[in-house]
Amino acid sequence: MDIILGVRLQDCTLVATSKAATRGISVLKANDDKTRILNTHNLLAYTGEAGDTVQFAEYIQANIQLYLMRENDTELSPKATALFVRNQLATSLRSRKPYQVNVLIGGYDTKTDVPALSWIDYLGTHVELPYAAHGYAAFYCSSLFDRHYRKDMDLEAGLDLLRMCVKELEMRMPIDFKGVYVKVVGKDGVRAIEL
Amino acid sequence: MSDPSSINGGCAVAMVGKDCIAIACDLRLGNQSLSLANNFEKVFPFGDKTFLGLTGLASDVLTLKEDFRLKHNLYKLREEREIEPETLANLVSSSLYERRFGPYFVGPIVAGLHSKTNKPFICGFDLIGCIDFAKDFIVSGTASDQLYGMCESLYEPDLEPEDLFETISQALLNAVDRDALSGWGAVVYIVTKDKVVKRVLRTRQD
Numbered sequence: 001m002d003i004i005l006g007v008r009l010q011d012c013t014l015v016a017t018s019k020a021a022t023r024g025i026s027v028l029k030a031n032d033d034k035t036r037i038l039n040t041h042n043l044l045a046y047t048g049e050a051g052d053t054v055q056f057a058e059y060i061q062a063n064i065q066l067y068l069m070r071e072n073d074t075e076l077s078p079k080a081t082a083l084f085v086r087n088q089l090a091t092s093l094r095s096r097k098p099y100q101v102n103v104l105i106g107g108y109d110t111k112t113d114v115p116a117l118s119w120i121d122y123l124g125t126h127v128e129l130p131y132a133a134h135g136y137a138a139f140y141c142s143s144l145f146d147r148h149y150r151k152d153m154d155l156e157a158g159l160d161l162l163r164m165c166v167k168e169l170e171m172r173m174p175i176d177f178k179g180v181y182v183k184v185v186g187k188d189g190v191r192a193i194e195l
Numbered sequence: 196m197s198d199p200s201s202i203n204g205g206c207a208v209a210m211v212g213k214d215c216i217a218i219a220c221d222l223r224l225g226n227q228s229l230s231l232a233n234n235f236e237k238v239f240p241f242g243d244k245t246f247l248g249l250t251g252l253a254s255d256v257l258t259l260k261e262d263f264r265l266k267h268n269l270y271k272l273r274e275e276r277e278i279e280p281e282t283l284a285n286l287v288s289s290s291l292y293e294r295r296f297g298p299y300f301v302g303p304i305v306a307g308l309h310s311k312t313n314k315p316f317i318c319g320f321d322l323i324g325c326i327d328f329a330k331d332f333i334v335s336g337t338a339s340d341q342l343y344g345m346c347e348s349l350y351e352p353d354l355e356p357e358d359l360f361e362t363i364s365q366a367l368l369n370a371v372d373r374d375a376l377s378g379w380g381a382v383v384y385i386v387t388k389d390k391v392v393k394r395v396l397r398t399r400q401d
Binding site: 086089090093094119121123124125126127129132138139142 | 202203224226229231232235252253254257258297
C-alpha cells in the first residue's frame with residue numbers, strides 16, 4: 001500500500017513517495033525514501049515486493065551510471081531511460097523469478113527542455129503520462145488529477161495539487177503513511193522539496 | 196480476472212473493400228478497471244501499404260511492435276524492397292510459434308495491399324501464430340465478440356473507400372461502447388493503392 005505519485009508540470013516533473021515502510025500490519029520505518037537518482041535528470045520511484053524493489057532500483061541505477069561512464073558522460077534521455085527500465089522488467093517477467101516492482105520515472109530532457117513522466121508496471125507496461133500513480137493511491141488520486149491538472153502548471157500549482165492528493169489519501173487510506181517525500185526533477189537536476 | 200490478454204483491454208478490426216482495406220483500433224490502455232491512457236495506438240505501419248494491429252497484454256504489444264520493427268528493417272536491408280502483407284503474416288506467425296510453450300499474450304491482425312498488384316489482404320492470428328485468413332473482416336481484442344456482431348450486420352463486400360471508412364468506424368465505435376475495457380478514442384486507417392488516410396475518431400469518454 002505504498003504511495004507513489006508523479007505530475008509533469010510546465011518546466012519540471014514532481015514525484016511524491018510515502019515515507020512509511022510497512023510489513024503486514026506494522027509500520028517499520030517512518031523515513032523511507034522510495035526513490036533512486038539514476039542520473040542528473042532522471043529519478044526512479046518504486047513500489048512492490050519488499051526485497052525486489054531496492055534490489056531492482058539499484059540495479060537500474062548502477063547500469064545507468066555505468067552507461068554514463070562508458071559513453072563519456074553522455075546522459076541517457078528520460079525516454080531512453082524509461083525504455084531501458086521497461087525492457088528489463090519485460091525480460092524479467094518471463095524469467096524464473098520476475099521482479100515484482102512498479103515504477104514511475106520522472107525526468108527532464110535537457111536537449112529539448114521538456115519534462116517527462118513514465119508509468120511502468122512489473123509486466124513491462126509503459127506509458128508516458130501527464131500525471132500518474134501506482135497501486136491504491138491511483139484510485140484516490142486519478143479523479144483529483146483529472147479535475148485539477150492543467151498542463152501549464154508551475155511548481156507552486158503542482159505542489160498545491162499534490163497537497164490535495166495527500167489530504168485525500170490521509171482521509172481515505174486505512175493506515176498512516178507518514179506523509180510524503182517530494183522531489184522535483186527540473187533543468188538543474190533533482191532536488192528534494194517540502195510539501 | 197488475471198487473464199493476461201484482458202488486463203489492459205483494447206481491440207482492433209480490419210476490413211476488405213473494393214481495391215482497398217481498412218484497419219482500426221481503439222486508444223485505451225488500462226490496468227484492470229482503471230484507465231491509464233487514451234493515446235495508446237495498437238495499429239503500426241510496416242512499409243507504405245501494410246499494417247499490423249496488436250491487441251492483448253500491453254507489455255507484449257510494445258515488445259512485439261519493436262521486435263517486428265527490427266525484423267522489418269532487416270528484411271528491407273536484405274531484400275531491398277518493402278515487405279508484402281502475406282510475407283508479414285508468415286513472419287508474425289512463425290515469430291509467435293517460436294514461443295509456443297510460453298506465448299506472447301497478443302491477438303495480432305495484418306492488413307495491407309500487395310505492393311505491385313494492389314490486391315487486398317487481411318488475416319488474424321491466435322496467440323501462438325495460427326493464421327486465420329479471411330476475405331471479409333478480422334476482429335481482435337477484448338471487444339471481439341461485440342465486433343463480430345457489428346461486422347456481421349454492417350459489412351458488405353466491395354465497398355468504396357469512403358463507405359468502408361463509415362462501416363469500419365461504426366462497427367468499432369458501437370462495439371467498444373459495449374465493452375468496459377475498450378474505447379476512449381479510436382484510430383482508423385483507410386488504405387488505397389495510392390493513398391493512406393489516418394483518421395482519429397472521437398468517442399464516448401466513459
